[in-house]
Amino acid sequence: MDLDARRVLLVEDDKRLSELLVRLLTAESYEVVSVFDGQAGLHHGLTGRWDALVIDRTLPALEGVELVRRLRSRGITTPMMLLTARGTTEDRVEGLDSGAEDYVVKPFDSDELLARLRALLRRHTDTSPMIDLGGRRLDVASRRVLSPGAEPVELSAQECALLRVIAANPGRVRSREELHRRVFQNADSPNAVDTYVYYLRRKLGHGMIRTVRGLGYRLGPS
């Protein structure tokens, strides 16, 4: 399997159309995962790592527009494309206002869809938010830490959120209380911060996050 492949999440309940799209995208050497309802789309969108989402507008369990809205409201910045049978101006406006980058009306031309997808990916990678970690970079959108000449490291949602806060101001010490309040608001145990620092260190090595005893953590080493 191509490690460099673009990962596309397809949310489409029409099995025939879904299969067609999977074949089309796979032939263009995208790596496609296909789910069939809005809830599954929400879960994968929140937890998986994606370069783009292709979402049908009419879906069981959770509407396409609503799915886009919820993903956006949870901070997901991955580019999303809506597919729809309806094509009125109002539909388009509503679809795009929900946060989708593009809007394709069925029946669509395969080449056009592929072109739009390429445009989406191109636009996005230009503006992909990267946080500097001193030598390495945190790609918040795909929740990966990229090191020159090494495999990317994938982070869970909480790991990423914690690292984001710590990395926001390199050198500044963040107290456990602050980190807990910002990232683990609905956790009871203040130990959650410690545990996730431990997870991050296990994945990224011990030089990345340094402890300042009695105060908190900061981004190392400098």
Added chain:
Amino acid sequence: MDLDARRVLLVEDDKRLSELLVRLLTAESYEVVSVFDGQAGLHHGLTGRWDALVIDRTLPALEGVELVRRLRSRGITTPMMLLTARGTTEDRVEGLDSGAEDYVVKPFDSDELLARLRALLRRHTDTSPMIDLGGRRLDVASRRVLSPGAEPVELSAQECALLRVIAANPGRVRSREELHRRVFQNADSPNAVDTYVYYLRRKLGHGMIRTVRGLGYRLGPS
């Protein structure tokens, strides 16, 4: 009007909530100026003198998160607090990543908001950015001594506290008794001061703290 009052800029478009907050803050003897959209917030934030900003997240003219971001990008370091109806982890992370110090979810408890505001102001004013050591600098917040062209030296809590007192007035001699009283309150042995001077010299070299026999210690060669 109290000249010592803390000046707070409130940016909140909901007139009822705004008035409530103004009353709440004024009762705590803050000096409050209230504006009702993001553009006005931007203007006042850039031109006025403030001890803290309290900003609603959903605002006409300019979003709260974007307002924070723009103020930060123009070099405004005043502590800022975001108010929001939404409360997911991703929201919080986004809000705080924009540069806000704290994030309060509506509906909020008045006392909690006041407590957080106090914490904000305390933190900000306590953060004495850097103490001059004559060539080097002591960063109290991260407990490090920074030297031009050298690795930072990390200090323990007591080491930092001791150096802070000695460095407060360069050249002035501090007696063991004073240092012991201010830093080693609950230590029985008066030797603790000597020991920590020894630790500091071991980390920072012997030129930094000088002994004045019979009197105490003072900073630097001078």
Added chain:
DNA sequence: ACCAAATCTCAGAGCAACCTCAGAGCGCGG
């Protein structure tokens, strides 16, 4: 030079802060 007082040096006990990790709970997909 010699002595006594002041100061320095450092090993180690005690302890709180911190790290580590197994596992329970949960939501989801197979």
Added chain:
DNA sequence: CCGCGCTCTGAGGTTGCTCTGAGATTTGGT
């Protein structure tokens, strides 16, 4: 229903900080 990954909990084990005390070294006075 089971397995899987993510999240959070709680219980040790470990580390590093703090302070003590005692011997070594320096200082200033005679």
